Amino acid sequence: MHPTEPLTGRSGTEGGAQTDKPVAIPRNDGLDSNTEAQPDATNNTHTTSIPEAENRPPSEERSKSELTASESAVVSAYHGIPPQTLVRTPLPDLIRRASDRRIMLALMTPCEDGSFHGRFGTELEHNARRYFVPAMPLALCRSLILPSNPQPYRSPRELFDGIFALLQEHVMLPRKECLILTYWSIATWFPDFLPFLPSLVLTGPASAADLLLRTLVAVCRRPVLLADVSPAVLRALPLGELMPTLLIREPQLNKRMAALLDASNQPGYLVRCGKDFQQFYCAKCIYMGEQAKNQLSTVNSVHIHVGGNSLRSFHPLPTDDVIQDFQNRLYGYRTFNHDMVAASKFQVSGFRPEVCATAQVLGASIVNDPELQRGIIALLKERDEQSRVDRATGQNGIVLKAVLWHCHQSDQQQVFVREIAGTANRIYSEEGESLKISNETVGHVLKNLGLYTRRLGNAGRGLMLDKDTQSRIHELSYASEVAGVIACGYCHDLQLLQTQGVV
Numbered sequence: 001m002h003p004t005e006p007l008t009g010r011s012g013t014e015g016g017a018q019t020d021k022p023v024a025i026p027r028n029d030g031l032d033s034n035t036e037a038q039p040d041a042t043n044n045t046h047t048t049s050i051p052e053a054e055n056r057p058p059s060e061e062r063s064k065s066e067l068t069a070s071e072s073a074v075v076s077a078y079h080g081i082p083p084q085t086l087v088r089t090p091l092p093d094l095i096r097r098a099s100d101r102r103i104m105l106a107l108m109t110p111c112e113d114g115s116f117h118g119r120f121g122t123e124l125e126h127n128a129r130r131y132f133v134p135a136m137p138l139a140l141c142r143s144l145i146l147p148s149n150p151q152p153y154r155s156p157r158e159l160f161d162g163i164f165a166l167l168q169e170h171v172m173l174p175r176k177e178c179l180i181l182t183y184w185s186i187a188t189w190f191p192d193f194l195p196f197l198p199s200l201v202l203t204g205p206a207s208a209a210d211l212l213l214r215t216l217v218a219v220c221r222r223p224v225l226l227a228d229v230s231p232a233v234l235r236a237l238p239l240g241e242l243m244p245t246l247l248i249r250e251p252q253l254n255k256r257m258a259a260l261l262d263a264s265n266q267p268g269y270l271v272r273c274g275k276d277f278q279q280f281y282c283a284k285c286i287y288m289g290e291q292a293k294n295q296l297s298t299v300n301s302v303h304i305h306v307g308g309n310s311l312r313s314f315h316p317l318p319t320d321d322v323i324q325d326f327q328n329r330l331y332g333y334r335t336f337n338h339d340m341v342a343a344s345k346f347q348v349s350g351f352r353p354e355v356c357a358t359a360q361v362l363g364a365s366i367v368n369d370p371e372l373q374r375g376i377i378a379l380l381k382e383r384d385e386q387s388r389v390d391r392a393t394g395q396n397g398i399v400l401k402a403v404l405w406h407c408h409q410s411d412q413q414q415v416f417v418r419e420i421a422g423t424a425n426r427i428y429s430e431e432g433e434s435l436k437i438s439n440e441t442v443g444h445v446l447k448n449l450g451l452y453t454r455r456l457g458n459a460g461r462g463l464m465l466d467k468d469t470q471s472r473i474h475e476l477s478y479a480s481e482v483a484g485v486i487a488c489g490y491c492h493d494l495q496l497l498q499t500q501g502v503v
Helices: 064-068 138-143 156-170 175-187 206-216 231-236 255-263 310-314 320-342 353-364 370-393 395-407 417-430 439-448 467-479 489-499
Strands: 091-096 103-110 116-121 123-126 129-132 199-203 223-226 245-249 270-273 276-279 283-287 301-305 414-416 461-464
Touching (some): 156 175, 156 320, 175 301, 199 206, 206 283, 231 270, 353 370, 395 439, 395 467
Parallel strands (some): 199 301
Antiparallel strands (some): 123 129, 270 276
């Protein structure tokens, strides 16, 4: 896995920029109150693209004493990893100080003995860069859930089991769905160290989805509940700097907004915001309504259907203490293991490419537990099989199956769109489906697949079944899991390549 450059914004939170000097987190928060100034760690790891200080507006300049102030703290970490196996890179992050609920910066470094050394402040300098608390709307600043300090998570398995138990306690979901949600929740703590993050797409009763979204608040990194989403709403949030987890309730999501959310599952895409641009890349869980919709049924999403009696919504939500405990333990897990997640070599094969990619990023967030890491493969196996069926029996698959049938008729050198539609409708009927597809729809499907029709005399439009077109049809059919016949030379060659792992 290659780390993604996180962006941290300029200072400014509730009521403006924070200007107080760094204060040690109290001892009863799990941090050692015996603090002292520490020199900044030096390494070559590039973890931020924060602008150099001289590029900041004069109104945001701070005193030199504030920039150099630092404090140390030690907290117990995970004890199951031999210290000599660790690659220790200091990690800047946001915390919410327990004493006054103020958002602060923490620069945490895992130590040889499994503890953490920390520096805290409203500004921190590290590797010749200055880190600032991002500017954010007042309501977001007040409601944003953050850890207060890293806490022991003991082992990845114990942390995983704790999240799984929380979901099962508060949400009516089958075991497999709870397991997938657990993997995804842990992955939200590493968006800056993973190549992409699949969205979760929820369907089902609104009350059940609401309960799940409000439970995920406890275990996702920087959760933000949104009851409305639009480009304007996203532009108002410092997504590129904050990289939150958006928990969105939007049953009326339109296609344009769905496409924007889908593109933001991967880093690098810029969206215009006023006179500037920013990235919308972050983790997202989106409730789409009672029924599944096609807008976000993409290669970058995982579908979860929630159910249960609406009275379940009155089940108590996780308490503030439970939420803070999970936030602190997951923060400890992130701080201690981000280097290993970034360097993960976890590979998955045998699935469709999009399912392999999803399994790899979810598995990469699990460290030092190969059995638990491999568990995501078994969970996604059924989904991979279903995606193959859906691809073959969907509208594109049926049209391709019909075109392929005509390719295998030895006396055909061309085929009309109306003939393809008739064959497709016959296939639907043979499979027990009452669906019908029109000539116009077939034409659009062929165009979207890159099979461009032409006028074939006065009889209408269709395809010339020449060598290039036949080759293209066969390649598309195999990509969509549409079976061919051994007697066909094109099918035989593709089956050989598939057996050798080339296609």
